[in-house]
Amino acid sequence: MSLEKNVVVPRTAEGTLGEPTTVVRDAHRAGLEAYAWTFRAENQFLPAEHRSSADPAERGDLAAELDTFLDTGLDGVFSDQPGLAAEAVAARR
Structure with missing residues (x-):
């Protein structure tokens, strides 16, 4: 599922990352x-x-944002900068 x-990690009213939802866990259970x-x-x-x-x-810190999302157990991401995203994923291994 995409x-x-x-939906995975909502933003707060201040524009920061909020608490992850259970959607990834629920998807995996299904x-x-x-x-x-x-x-x-x-940055925008x-x-x-x-x-x-x-x-x-x-450009800001895409790798740090991806870390938060990958910590939820996501199986993968779509990015407008696939090279940067691939580097961030590879650095976690």
């Missing part, structure tokens, strides 16, 4: 793999705690 990332989309490195798409500056086009 999920918009905020025998499904879970993937989330769309991860982007630009990142949660507040992973932005590098106020410049919306500047």
Whole structure:
């Protein structure tokens, strides 16, 4: 199953990452793999705690955001910067 990332880890009113939901665990219990989309490195798409500056086009810390999501047990992610996402996933191994 493919999920918009905020279904997995919603954002708070302040724009930071909230508590993960149980959707990944529930999917796995139902025998499904879970993937989330769309991860982007630009600040305007990142949660507040992973932005590098106020410049919306500047790149922030995509790897840190991915760590939070991968900690939920996701089987994979979709990203507009697949090279960066692949590096972040490989660094966890």
